[in-house]
Amino acid sequence: MPFLVLSILIQVAFVIHVLKTGRNxxxxxxxxxxxxxxxxxxxxxxILPEMNNSRNGQKARRKVQKLMNPNQDINQAAQNLAKSSSIKNYIKMAEECLEKGLNQEAKDLYQKSLQGPFKDDPQILFGLARCLFLLKEFNNCKETLDFLIDKSPEFxxxxxxxxxxxxxxxxxxxxxxxxxxxxxxxxxxxxxxxxxxxxxxxxxxxxxxxxxxxxxxxxxxxxxxVFTAASIRIFLSRLKQNCQDKA
Structure with missing residues (x-):
């Protein structure tokens, strides 16, 4: 019985970690x-790869920058689009919206990008399909991907x-x-x-x-x-903290 209770607590802690860290x-x-x-x-x-990768500090720095100014990239993309309605700027703005979970806005931007020489662009079509999937428009998503395959079989x-x-x-x-x-x-x-x-x-x-x-x-x-004693200690510490936060 104690093992069952412990396993449930660990399971709950991991689910909380998924939600807190914004993972899939x-x-x-x-x-x-x-x-x-x-x-x-x-x-x-x-969890462990994140701990190991943190040694070089690159991931940590990116996270800190995002925390300090979480809208920097999307604001910059919006400014660039306001200055120039180029396909490149539409795509960048769509990518930033998708990153922020603004799936409908990203869908609209990708659709506006499908014009002229870019009307069959496989990367834009793929981006649009991602939006459609997240919006649960599965039939439209399949049609978009089938169209992509038909127009760009080499993709x-x-x-x-x-x-x-x-x-x-x-x-x-x-x-x-x-x-x-x-x-x-x-x-x-x-x-x-x-x-x-x-x-x-x-x-x-x-x-x-x-x-x-x-x-x-x-x-x-x-x-x-790479498993290290330090990474295991950090993991256990985080797990304990998650359980305390839940309590």
Whole structure:
């Protein structure tokens, strides 16, 4: 019983950490649906790499700058767009809106950018598709990505491919989504495709296959992550603080 209570407290603390740090909310599903594997994955993929990377100070400096002036980039983009209604400035403003979660505004800006020589631009279409997905306009998102593939078959982007798989998943196109996830998992650099694939398989009641994928991801990430006593102490300190904040 004490172990069960402790595991639930740790699970809650990790969910709080996801929300506080603004990480992808998909992690909440992973932590809830796959408690043990999800906790390990979040620790290895998110918390420890952040601690290790903080040694060079670059990430910390960027975070401090964002905290001190969180609207600097979007304000600068707005000023540039006011001075010149160029496609470049429209795209930059759209990117900043997307970063801020202003998905409808970003969608409108990307749509305005699709004109003249840029009417079939794959990067703009990809940006628009991201907005449509976040706005839950899944049919329009698929149509946009299909149009992109038709107009720019040479365009290869693993994140666009992942978005396509997730869109098919959202549209309940199970067979098509499974094919895309499996293809992505074979070449995608990074853990994201594998994590989404595992969640997909879990929903299909293929828990063993999902767990095998998660275990492979963890092994790969453990090879790339430097574990130190200091990083573990920092993690435990943060976990304790999160539990205290919850209390």
């Amino acid at each position: 909310t998909t992690w909440i599903w992973i932590l809830v649906m796959l408690p043990l594997a999800g906790l390990i994955a979040y620790l290895i993929l998110e 290869k982007d693993q994140d666009a491919h992942l978005l396509y798989a997730r869109t098919l998943d959202a549209l309940q196109m199970i067979a098509e989504a499974e094919h895309e996830y499996e293809t992505l998992y074979s070449y995608y650099s990074g853990p994201a495709a594998g994590l989404y694939y595992a969640i997909f398989l879990k929903r299909l009641q293929q828990g063993d296959k999902a767990m095998n994928i998660l275990q492979r991801i963890l092994k790969m990430q453990m090879k790339q992550t």
